[in-house]
Amino acid sequence: MTKIKVGVLGATGSVGQRFVQLLDGHPWFELESLFASERSAGKKYRDVSKWFLPSEMPAEAAEMVVQSLNDVDTSENEDIAIMFSALPGSVASEVEKRCAQAGYCVASNVSVHRMEPDVPLIIPEINADHLALIEVQKEKRGWDGFIITNPNCSTIVMALSLKPLMRYGIKEVRVSTMQAVSGAGYAGVPSMAILDNVIPFIESEEDKMESEPLKILGTVEKEGSGIKNAAFNVCASCHRVPVMDGHTEAIWVKFKEGVTEEEAKKAFKDFTTDIKTPFAPEKPIILREEQDRPQPRLDRDAGRGMSVSVGRVRAGRMENEVKYIAQGHNTVRGAAGASILNAEVLVARKYV
Numbered sequence: 050m051t052k053i054k055v056g057v058l059g060a061t062g063s064v065g066q067r068f069v070q071l072l073d074g075h076p077w078f079e080l081e082s083l084f085a086s087e088r089s090a091g092k093k094y095r096d097v098s099k100w101f102l103p104s105e106m107p108a109e110a111a112e113m114v115v116q117s118l119n120d121v122d123t124s125e126n127e128d129i130a131i132m133f134s135a136l137p138g139s140v141a142s143e144v145e146k147r148c149a150q151a152g153y154c155v156a157s158n159v160s161v162h163r164m165e166p167d168v169p170l171i172i173p174e175i176n177a178d179h180l181a182l183i184e185v186q187k188e189k190r191g192w193d194g195f196i197i198t199n200p201n202c203s204t205i206v207m208a209l210s211l212k213p214l215m216r217y218g219i220k221e222v223r224v225s226t227m228q229a230v231s232g233a234g235y236a237g238v239p240s241m242a243i244l245d246n247v248i249p250f251i252e253s254e255e256d257k258m259e260s261e262p263l264k265i266l267g268t269v270e271k272e273g274s275g276i277k278n279a280a281f282n283v284c285a286s287c288h289r290v291p292v293m294d295g296h297t298e299a300i301w302v303k304f305k306e307g308v309t310e311e312e313a314k315k316a317f318k319d320f321t322t323d324i325k326t327p328f329a330p331e332k333p334i335i336l337r338e339e340q341d342r343p344q345p346r347l348d349r350d351a352g353r354g355m356s357v358s359v360g361r362v363r364a365g366r367m368e369n370e371v372k373y374i375a376q377g378h379n380t381v382r383g384a385a386g387a388s389i390l391n392a393e394v395l396v397a398r399k400y401v
């Protein structure tokens with residue numbers, strides 16, 4: 050198959066660099082253009098991306114000249130079909146809309162459009178049917194292209210783990226996160242603040258964790274007009290910890306009726322999906338039976354960073370409650386890998 054040309058907005062950031070790394074050698078996609086701020090525009094990628102592991106920088110990307118966001122819709126970039134976005138929210142809204150208007154499919158990591166009623170918020174193993182919103186969006190906004198989004202990094206880990214439990218009737222979810230520093234971006238949290246420390250506040254994170262899962266686990270309303278949210282509440286407390294990559298989450302799920310530890314474990318173990326594209330992990334959820342798992346250093350790269358590990362599944366003290374730990378790679382499963390998987394599903398289902 051002829052490879053589909055793709056671009057990356059915010060290519061020099063924490064997530065942008067992960068995109069460049071993961072797109073290297075991708076069987077369907079070919080990296081055509083890299084975009085970042087005026088600080089980086091006009092310079093070679095290797096000179097402006099603070100690559101975590103220099104030996105891992107793809108050679109072709111290293112020599113590419115970074116473009117300004119002003120150039121996204123110029124004729125030089127007209128062969129691009131998919132634009133991946135890893136921009137800060139403050140600049141993403143206008144640029145992503147401009148890209149969709151120009152005919153690109155925008156696969157975005159950014160939160161700004163996630164909760165708009167006609168924008169799909171996708172974890173393909175859960176809700177690929179929500180892609181039906183694309184036609185509604187294009188018609189409503191008069192765009193040739195469209196925007197699809199993936200959730201916040203912590204939301205992805207939790208929502209994937211909740212999906213197999215949905216059949217038992219979830220009444221309420223509580224979650225306490227231990228989130229890696231890479232989740233705050235390259236400039237992120239100052240080292241003097243995070244070393245030997247835990248920071249019990251992450252701007253806007255709790256709102257995202259409490260709202261996004263309900264849209265993702267919701268159902269498409271008739272004729273694809275919108276999403277009916279899942280009918281339970283999520284209560285989140287989010288914390289930054291001195292871990293490089295990999296978010297860990299303690300989750301308490303209260304069910305309408307009793308669910309045993311064994312039933313919950315079986316639900317995790319048996320979870321499969323029909324998503325079979327290159328980035329789809331063989332097992333979206335891996336059940337860890339060891340009593341001290343999952344851990345970020347041991348488990349974040351499971352399924353090439355695309356599997357979520359679940360462990361310490363046990364009955365809670367409250368009525369009808371099961372509690373467990375979920376862990377996933379925040380810049381792979383929770384960001385760049387999630388967008389790439391979404392884009393693959395768009396291709397497989399002929400939206401691109």
Ligand SMILES: NC(=O)c1ccc[n+]([C@@H]2O[C@H](COP(=O)([O-])OP(=O)(O)OC[C@H]3O[C@@H](n4cnc5c(N)ncnc54)[C@H](OP(=O)(O)O)[C@@H]3O)[C@@H](O)[C@H]2O)c1
Nearest residue numbers: 059060061062063064085086089135136202232234235384
């Ligand atoms: N990190 C994660 O785990 C994670 C997970 C899910 C979602 N996200 C979301 O993904 C997005 C990117 O996050 P990040 O952690 O990668 O951030 P980051 O490391 O700060 O990178 C930001 C990127 O945007 C570019 N940029 C910044 N200001 C710009 C401007 N005014 N005009 C044009 N480009 C500009 C930067 O280019 P320069 O290098 O030229 O400044 C850089 O390429 C955010 O919206 C974030 O919420 C992040």
